[in-house]
Amino acid sequence: MDTLFLSRLQFGLTIAFHYIFPPISIGLGLLLVVMEGLYLKTRDPLYHQMTRFWVRVFGLVFSLGVATGIVMEFQFGTNWSAYSRFVGDVFGSALAAEGIFAFFLESGFLAILLFGWNKVSAGMHFFSTLMVCLGAHFSAVWIVVANSWQQTPAGFHLVARDGSARAEITDFWAVVFNPSSLDRLWHVLMGAWQAGAFFVLSVAAWYLLKKRHEAFARASFKIALVVAMGASLLQLVSGHSSAGVVARHQPAKLAAFEGHYATGPGDLALLGWVDESAEKMTGLAMPGMLSFLVHWDASAPVTGLREFPPADRPPVNLVFQSYHLMVAVGMGLIGLAALGLFFLWRKTLESKRWLLWAFVFSVLGPQAANQAGWFSAEVGRQPWIVQGLLRTSDGFSPVVSAGEVLFSIVLFSLVYLMLFILFIFLLNHKIQHGPSEEDLTVGRQRA
Amino acid sequence: MTAPLDLNTLWFALVGVLFMGYAILDGFDLGVGALHLFAREDQERRLFLNAIGPVWDGNEVWLVTGGGALFAAFPEVYATIFSGFYPAFMLLLFGLIFRAVAIEFRSKQPHPAWRAFWDGSFSVASVAAALLVGVALGNIAWGVPLDAAGEFAGSFLGLLKPYPLLVGVTTVALFAMHGSIYLILKLEGDLQARVRGWAQNTIILFILCYVCTTMATLLYVPHMTAYFKEHPVLFLMPLLTMLAIANIPRELHRGRDFHAFLSSCAAVAALLALFGLGMYPNMVFSSPLAENSLNIYNAASSAKTLKIMLVIAVLGVPLVLSYTASIYWIFRGKVKLDASSY
Numbered sequence: 001m002d003t004l005f006l007s008r009l010q011f012g013l014t015i016a017f018h019y020i021f022p023p024i025s026i027g028l029g030l031l032l033v034v035m036e037g038l039y040l041k042t043r044d045p046l047y048h049q050m051t052r053f054w055v056r057v058f059g060l061v062f063s064l065g066v067a068t069g070i071v072m073e074f075q076f077g078t079n080w081s082a083y084s085r086f087v088g089d090v091f092g093s094a095l096a097a098e099g100i101f102a103f104f105l106e107s108g109f110l111a112i113l114l115f116g117w118n119k120v121s122a123g124m125h126f127f128s129t130l131m132v133c134l135g136a137h138f139s140a141v142w143i144v145v146a147n148s149w150q151q152t153p154a155g156f157h158l159v160a161r162d163g164s165a166r167a168e169i170t171d172f173w174a175v176v177f178n179p180s181s182l183d184r185l186w187h188v189l190m191g192a193w194q195a196g197a198f199f200v201l202s203v204a205a206w207y208l209l210k211k212r213h214e215a216f217a218r219a220s221f222k223i224a225l226v227v228a229m230g231a232s233l234l235q236l237v238s239g240h241s242s243a244g245v246v247a248r249h250q251p252a253k254l255a256a257f258e259g260h261y262a263t264g265p266g267d268l269a270l271l272g273w274v275d276e277s278a279e280k281m282t283g284l285a286m287p288g289m290l291s292f293l294v295h296w297d298a299s300a301p302v303t304g305l306r307e308f309p310p311a312d313r314p315p316v317n318l319v320f321q322s323y324h325l326m327v328a329v330g331m332g333l334i335g336l337a338a339l340g341l342f343f344l345w346r347k348t349l350e351s352k353r354w355l356l357w358a359f360v361f362s363v364l365g366p367q368a369a370n371q372a373g374w375f376s377a378e379v380g381r382q383p384w385i386v387q388g389l390l391r392t393s394d395g396f397s398p399v400v401s402a403g404e405v406l407f408s409i410v411l412f413s414l415v416y417l418m419l420f421i422l423f424i425f426l427l428n429h430k431i432q433h434g435p436s437e438e439d440l441t442v443g444r445q446r447a
Numbered sequence: 448m449t450a451p452l453d454l455n456t457l458w459f460a461l462v463g464v465l466f467m468g469y470a471i472l473d474g475f476d477l478g479v480g481a482l483h484l485f486a487r488e489d490q491e492r493r494l495f496l497n498a499i500g501p502v503w504d505g506n507e508v509w510l511v512t513g514g515g516a517l518f519a520a521f522p523e524v525y526a527t528i529f530s531g532f533y534p535a536f537m538l539l540l541f542g543l544i545f546r547a548v549a550i551e552f553r554s555k556q557p558h559p560a561w562r563a564f565w566d567g568s569f570s571v572a573s574v575a576a577a578l579l580v581g582v583a584l585g586n587i588a589w590g591v592p593l594d595a596a597g598e599f600a601g602s603f604l605g606l607l608k609p610y611p612l613l614v615g616v617t618t619v620a621l622f623a624m625h626g627s628i629y630l631i632l633k634l635e636g637d638l639q640a641r642v643r644g645w646a647q648n649t650i651i652l653f654i655l656c657y658v659c660t661t662m663a664t665l666l667y668v669p670h671m672t673a674y675f676k677e678h679p680v681l682f683l684m685p686l687l688t689m690l691a692i693a694n695i696p697r698e699l700h701r702g703r704d705f706h707a708f709l710s711s712c713a714a715v716a717a718l719l720a721l722f723g724l725g726m727y728p729n730m731v732f733s734s735p736l737a738e739n740s741l742n743i744y745n746a747a748s749s750a751k752t753l754k755i756m757l758v759i760a761v762l763g764v765p766l767v768l769s770y771t772a773s774i775y776w777i778f779r780g781k782v783k784l785d786a787s788s789y
Contacts, residue, residue, distance in 0.1 A: 059551070060551065063504075063547060063548065063550075063551035064548070064551075066504060066507070066547055067543070067544045067547035067548050068544070069511075070507070070510075070511060070540060070543050070544070070547075071540050071544070073511045073514050073515060074514055074529055074536060074540060076518065076525075076529075077514075077518065077525045077526055077528070077529025077530060077536075078529045078530055078533055078536050078537070079530070081526035081527065081529065081530035081598075082526070084518065084522055084525055084526040084529075085522055085523060085526045087522075088518055088519065088521075088522020088523075088525065088526070088748060089519075089522065089748040089749050089752045090752075091518075091519075092515065092516075092518035092519025092520070092522055092525070092748065092752075093519045093752060093755060093756055093759065095515040095518055095519065096512065096515035096516045096518065096519040096520075096756060096759065097515075097759050097763070098515065099508060099511050099512030099514075099515040099516070100512055100759060100760070100763030100764070100766075100767060101759075101763055101766075103508045103511055103512065104505065104508050104512070104763075104766070104767045104770065104771070105766075105770070107504045107505040107507075107508050108505045108770040108771060108773075108774050109770070109774075110504065110505075111500075111501035111502060111504070111505065111774050111777075111778065112501075112774070112777060114501070114787060115500060115501045115778070115787050115788070116501075116777060116778075117787060118785065119777050119778065120777060159749070162596065166522075168748070168749040168751065168752065169749065169751050169752050169755065170751070172755045397526075397530035397533070398530075398598060399530050399531055399533075399598050399599050399600075400530050400533045404533050404534055404537075407534070407537075408533075408534075408537040411537065411541060415541060415544060415545075419544075419548060422548070422552060426552065426555050429555065429556075438786070
């Protein structure tokens with residue numbers, strides 16, 4: 001095992017673990033704004049109780065996001081120094097902007113959100129919730145901009161320096177609004193809203209099943225279900241338009257999504273397996289559907305993987321499987337949210353125990369889809385670390401030894417495993433403890 | 448190269464200001480961590496944690512943003528240092544992770560063993576973080592072996608030389624002093640009186656370290672004083688540093704705790720400014736091959752990027768300062784434990 005492989009493994013591990021938390025923060029942040037807004041509007045103490053409970057959960061999720069996020073900020077330098085030298089002029093600005101515009105906003109107002117209940121007015125507290133939610137969304141903006149630049153670089157030129165080359169900015173706005181930024185940002189944010197909404201749905205459904213805190217659970221469920229339905233449908237739209245951008249700018253990635261080798265009309269697989277040595281996808285597919293989705297014409301040609309030398313192709317089956325997992329889960333979430341809304345409208349939701357159980361486990365859905373989606377996006381870009389410009393194999397830190405990376409991977413694995421167990425343990429503790437009756441009383445007094 | 452305020456110099460100063468913000472703000476909460484185990488009962492330790500409770504997270508953002516700004520403005524320094532000091536930075540990252548979760552997790556269970564574990568983690572991680580940051584700065588000043596491509600060409604054990612270790616210990620002492628004065632502001636009664644005693648000890652410890660580091664720098668690290676000798680007016684800076692440090696016990700003695708804390712902040716800022724002036728215009732000294740040193744020109748991003756970043760900084764920094772100030776204002780005064788406390 002060499003430094004390159006281990007560094008990729010470590011980056012994958014640490015980003016995957018980190019990426020459990022920020023999407024929940026973003027989605028839950030939005031729900032907190034809705035809940036606290038409803039409290040200010042209606043003065044119903046139930047909404048105060050809800051806000052208090054979900055703020056406590058938010059604090060726990062947020063702290064893990066911060067603890068694991070610091071690692072990401074520095075890992076470009078520690079493990080990907082050649083990449084950092086190549087992209088610093090472009091990529092660094094986005095990262096610095098994230099710190100200045102997003103993290104300070106988020107962490108500053110989080111203090112008021114968590115500890116400021118008796119220190120500021122109700123209006124000021126709501127404003128802080130709004131700012132935390134905004135900060136969480138901003139952090140997604142800048143990191144997605146930076147990552148999208150790696151997918152579809154724009155607004156730069158290559159400059160020779162001491163025998164090597166690096167990318168330098170020519171047009172900041174072209175970097176920010178590179179061809180894939182907006183579609184991917186939308187896609188990531190909807191994924192985050194789903195993560196937050198299904199997280200709340202899961203806890204609320206469990207309370208309903210156990211007949212505990214029912215008024216609290218019903219109200220939480222309703223708000224989260226509306227957000228979950230909206231986000232899941234919008235996710236379908238953004239997924240479609242994201243795939244369109246991939247088709248135009250990263251044809252090898254799109255071809256890998258569908259295991260499409262020969263340029264020509266493309267099929268849309270529902271299930272399948274790609275044999276990379278035989279260059280063949282076997283499975284259940286809708287003929288011409290890929291061409292139709294990309295070009296609105298079932299017979300239009302879609303670029304196949306054979307247009308690319310094998311050295312320039314991503315690992316096809318891996319990308320195919322993770323992409324299809326994401327799509328399948330996404331479709332399932334739309335169905336689940338729709339069923340939930342239907343039975344809620346029929347007022348029979350709480351008698352459908354199987355559906356409530358499905359909601360309890362639905363928290364895993366957006367998590368799986370978000371992870372699989374990132375995996376498809378990043379592995380689908382291979383062998384490039386910056387599409388068409390720098391290969392991943394040229395991006396790692398030459399001065400770091402495989403042994404050093406192995407050492408840090410082992411440490412990360414142990415520490416993250418422990419953090420995950422503790423996170424689940426503490427989350428479970430908070431859920432078992434439930435919303436506090438005292439918060440209801442305080443809400444009544446304040447109203 | 449000696450133009451008084453070109454874009455690169457400005458960014459050197461701005462990155463410096465971000466790390467100064469980090470040292471002043473996270474400095475006191477790392478210091479509180481260093482002193483944490485000296486607090487005896489659970490109640491006292493909770494007061495310590497809640498003294499930094501609402502602000503430690505925002506304080507750490509200064510480091511993250513400083514790292515981002517370093518990446519953007521001086522990618523060569525970012526790449527060389529973070530990959531070159533790999534094991535040290537990994538330990539720093541683990542330290543910061545443990546600190547963050549220790550603060551968050553400790554209060555979640557009342558069991559004594561649970562609390563003792565997180566107390567230990569918090570304290571050890573705080574000391575380790577301060578020490579590692581100090582050792583890294585010490586190495587950058589002392590000089591590390593860099594090759595012609597600006598890559599680190601040394602070993603991890605080579606980083607553990609006496610001078611960097613001395614700077615590391617000085618950093619721990621500085622933050623412990625800074626943290627103890629912060630605690631005086633946030634505590635009252637008996638505990639506050641005890642912390643006053645610790646403040647005196649940490650001040651003495653820090654001044655000893657400070658004198659040793661200054662002597663060692665003057666004797667053994669001549670390149671750190673070269674810029675001062677070229678511009679003798681800059682010798683005002685070490686003078687101001689000494690005055691700021693000397694003012695700390697004076698203010699404490701007069702019972703003006705807040706002034707003492709401001710002095711302590713000024714001392715932290717002044718020490719970093721000294722470090723920056725000593726380095727300028729270099730950012731990482733190369734030793735033995737001094738010509739391979741990274742400086743604010745050969746390590747920088749393009750002028751275009753530095754200008755764009757300047758716009759970002761001009762828009763962002765006033766916002767950051769305004770809400771940082773608001774948060775500190777809202778949470779001013781003595782710590783009181785309530786239902787939402789750690």
